[in-house]
Amino acid sequence: MRRDNRHGPAVRYLRWWRWRRNPLRRHSDVVEGWVVLALWVLTLVGGALAGWAAAAGVDRTIADRWAGVHPVSAELTESAAHGTPVTAGYDIGRTWVTVRWTAADGSVHTGRAKALPTAAAGSQVRVWANRSEALVAEPPGKAESTFEAVVAGTLAVQLTVTVGYGTGRLIRHRLLDRRLAEWDTEWRHIGPQWRNLSGGRG
Template identity: 40%
Template structure:
């Protein structure tokens, strides 16, 4: 099919035509709105989400810092694994908070360590144990993933809403055709002969 003919077929709802119905114009506006919100809204949603996630990870890296802690008890090799990692066990440790006060808590450590071993733990500004912050590379990957997910979620909602609106228009058109056929159909039903 020639390129010009293909473009004309896609834009048929916008051309003046005596057979064009009001529903065709409404559908054309719905399609235009869906694609506009998909492209512009999806890009904005993705960028805003990625930026917010990146800021949250940066704030996490700024607030958390590592400290040396001392293991209070031996960590056996057999036991309950933490987070699916087979070589980590939860154990009690003691460390000094940023104000110098002694603290104790439980944190994942490598199995097989003896009491008195030094381990690195992470704490927040209040001196509470926290998980290690996300690295810059991991944060970038996760920010991109979250931004893409936000854009895809918006796209799904927009395309879903557009599909529902077009389905309702189609139902209205089918009902209108049915009413018109009820008027015209009996005229075609007589037999000749």
């Protein structure tokens, strides 16, 4: 049975041939090797930094949202059974109703909030208001914030790796075209000499 030596020392040697001295290595081969190595290092480091920055940005955005809102206890001014049903999102089954609450400065405000369809007029519901006492959506909780940060970081890493890989492929394609052009030029000079040595006619 023939032994498979595809992963033997010879293969490992060939993987680093651009950095080893050999008569077939060209200047463009060395350039390509260093370009590919530099791109991979930049892609890995850049991907890690981009992922961290994206995740940190999401964390800051959510923290700012939490800092700009506060919970209030509002009173339903109408029965939820007479409100408008929620038709989209995670709150399907709830109802839009008018609520009223008193701000810290004593001013009274009204707005629209979601409540269970069984809620009666005069019952209390927890809502979130911004600094202008306008009702806003509740900011994401800890689990949701972590999930959004992880997703943002992962997408940033994938985008950075994709750009780095695409750039590397483009550079290697250009270097290959240049190398083929060099080989074609050299063959124009060497080819006739080989034909003469082999007895052929130019």
